[in-house]
Amino acid sequence: MATTISHKFRRLARTGSLKGAAGRKGLILGGVAAAALALAGGSALIAQIDGDRGIAPLVNSEDIQVNGIKVDVSDKTGADARLKAWKEAEKEAWKKLGGPDMPVESIDAMVSSVVIEHEQIGPHRYIASLGVIFDKAKAGQFVGGDGATVRSAPLLVIPVLYSGGVRQVFEVRGAWQRAWAEFQAAQSTIDYVRPAGAGGESLILTAGQPGRRSRLWWRNVLNQFDAADVIVPVARLERQWPGGPVKGTFTARYGPDNKFLSSFEMTAASEEQLPEMLDKAVQRVDGIYRGALDQGLLQPDPTITAGRLTLDRAFAELRDKLMPQGAPPPELLTPQPIPGAASESVAAGQVETVTVQFATPDAGAVDAALAAVRGVPGVSGAATVSLAIGGTSVMRVTAAGGVERLAAALKAQGWNVSASGSTLRISR
CATH class of the missing domain: 3.40.50 (Rossmann fold)
Structure with a gap:
């Protein structure tokens, strides 16, 4: 584990010490996630996310960091050897960056902290692997100023x-x-x-x-x-x-x-x-x-970032290749009147937002449910808002004709549908 030391304040700041706040935040987030999973899948899912896991990443800094500086210094005391080694590490790091020749005091003034990757301290000797972080606002005019980066x-x-x-x-x-x-x-x-x-x-x-x-x-x-x-x-x-x-x-x-x-x-x-x-x-x-x-x-x-229009175009090309040349379109491709549905056209129906809950034992069930809903005439949008593999997932659907027309269309496809207000629950 690396240890970061700011020589300006002479204070140890182990990266592990950040785990207090990060751990508390992770515990709160984990508790919220566990509560949501308890509603979706019960105590069996809660057990899968219990325990000490996950390491919060360090916050990215715009400062200039040089790692892997090896030092081996002897002096009157271990503490004196340590300070002397830090100065040598700062000079070596500055040389690695290609910085101009400067007094060690000037280089030290641009250093924001020293990262201790590994160290051994004896009565008169100090051996360590160090990293040096330079303040970009001070050191950027000499090194790292190669313009904008793509x-x-x-x-x-x-x-x-x-x-x-x-x-x-x-x-x-x-x-x-x-x-x-x-x-x-x-x-x-x-x-x-x-x-x-x-x-x-x-x-x-x-x-x-x-x-x-x-x-x-x-x-x-x-x-x-x-x-x-x-x-x-x-x-x-x-x-x-x-x-x-x-x-x-x-x-x-x-x-x-x-x-x-x-x-x-x-x-x-x-x-x-x-x-x-x-x-x-x-x-x-x-x-x-x-x-x-x-x-x-x-x-x-x-294929990930493509919108629905691109996917529809790909499906249309595949359909044209699979259909015999000159053959009339199959009846399944032509929207048919749905029993029990309103007789007015889809365009005339009022557009509503419907919440659809569906069982997802695996990833294939997610694809099947999305494809079924998106295939209903009048549906202009369908996207998952909650995924629970092994439980119940949720999608938000924008459909002309409202919840009743959507429910009738899904029943015609063979789905078991139950409605409650603007929410549908479907299953096979």
Whole structure:
């Protein structure tokens, strides 16, 4: 775990200390999600989101950060060696950024904090791996002033970890998810959307999610996180023996089809060095995604962002290809009068907003219900507002003719329909 020290105030600020406020916030959000799931699916679903899981990501800073500075300094006391090592780390970090030659006092004045990745303090010696954060307002005039940077669209991050024969994302607090949560992404051209994994997020974003291909499902998931597409960094850890080396294979994937970009291997000599290896792996994976962005590979998938008009056009083209040439349209494609429905035309009916509840044992049930409702003549819009796989989901429908006409049309399709005011409940 990294420790951030602001040398201006001489105060320790462990990233772990932020977990108090973040943990309380996560507990409140988790409680709200648990209450909602209790109404939808009962105590069985509550048990699935109980427990300590999810790590809140660090807030991105616009300051300039340099990590991985190794120092080994001796002095009269351990405290003197520590301060001397910090000055050396600041000089080394400034040199890595390509800054001009300056007195150490001038460099120190631009440093906002020092990040302790790992340290050992002896009576006369200090050994550590440090990071240095420079205030962008002060240091930006000398380094990092390369003009505007083109950033990617918001990309949802699903960090999948294979360890001990088990796949996981947010089911427990994993080292791979922690590495992504602690990654300072402000200097990257990738706009990462990093969920905390608390509450109901652990039910939606699982290790099996990257294997789904349903565009309707992906669109609903991405809309919940205000993301345009998805990236899947995968880490596979293999331990040679207890306490021994840990071999890591890291793969960068992207998109709803889980497309492969690149992979590499790294090895940690022991469990103690595993967090450092994962931090370096995150930086390398970020480099892969940045390279893919430069090559134009990380454009949002059009099949996710396509509107209903594009989908209707695709269905029409498919229908034309499947129908025999010159054959009259089948009767099923022609809207037929619905028994019990009003005789006036759809256009003449009053447009109303109807809430539709439907059982969703799996993702296929979501697609089937949406397709059935959108196929009703007079429906101008249908979108899910609540997803509960294994329970009851909710969609909001804009339909001409109101709730009665929509109910009659769904009954004609073979659905079991019950109505209560402007709310319908449908099932097969």
